Amino acid sequence: MRVSRHNKILELIKTNDVKSQDQLQDLLKQAGYDVTQATISRDIKELQLVKSQSKSGVIRYVANTTDDKPVSERFLRIFKETTLSYTPAQNLIVVRTLSGCSNAAAEAIDCLELEHIVGSIAGDNTLLVIVDNEKNVPEIIAAFDEVTNN
Numbered sequence: 001m002r003v004s005r006h007n008k009i010l011e012l013i014k015t016n017d018v019k020s021q022d023q024l025q026d027l028l029k030q031a032g033y034d035v036t037q038a039t040i041s042r043d044i045k046e047l048q049l050v051k052s053q054s055k056s057g058v059i060r061y062v063a064n065t066t067d068d069k070p071v072s073e074r075f076l077r078i079f080k081e082t083t084l085s086y087t088p089a090q091n092l093i094v095v096r097t098l099s100g101c102s103n104a105a106a107e108a109i110d111c112l113e114l115e116h117i118v119g120s121i122a123g124d125n126t127l128l129v130i131v132d133n134e135k136n137v138p139e140i141i142a143a144f145d146e147v148t149n150n
Helices: 002-015 021-030 037-047 069-082 102-112 134-149
Strands: 049-053 059-063 083-089 092-097 117-122 126-131
Touching: 002 021, 002 037, 002 059, 002 069, 002 102, 021 037, 069 083, 069 102, 069 134, 083 134, 092 102, 092 134, 102 117, 102 126, 102 134, 126 134
Parallel strands: none
Antiparallel strands: 049 059, 083 092, 092 126, 117 126
C-alpha cells in the first residue's frame, strides 16, 4: 500500500499545484487513500519532496530533482519489488507492475539514465518503454535484469 501511495503522491504533485500537506491529504482521500497527517509528513520525508516556486509564482511540492542517491536507490528498489515482467516488442518494452506502481517504475528507469531510451508512458500497472532502435533493446533488458536480480 505504501509503494502505491507514494506513486500516487508523485503523480498528484506532478498534475496539481499541491501547496500544503492538508491539500495533499485531501487529494489522496479523493483517490482512495485515507491517511493521517503524520503519514503524509513521513511520505514527504521519504520521497524527499521539496517546496519550489512554479513559473506562475505558486509555492508547491515537487520531487527533488537533484541527483540524490537515496531517491534513485529507492526507486530502483521499488522497480525491483513491483515489476512483474517485461517483454520486448520490436523497439518497445512492455513492463507489467503491481497495480498503481508503473509511474514509480518509470521514475526508476529514468534514474538509470540509459542512453537508448527515448521515453516512456505509464498507466496504472503497465509501462511502455520506447527504445531508439530495436537492436538496443537487449541492452535495456540486460539493465532491467541487473536491477531485478540484485
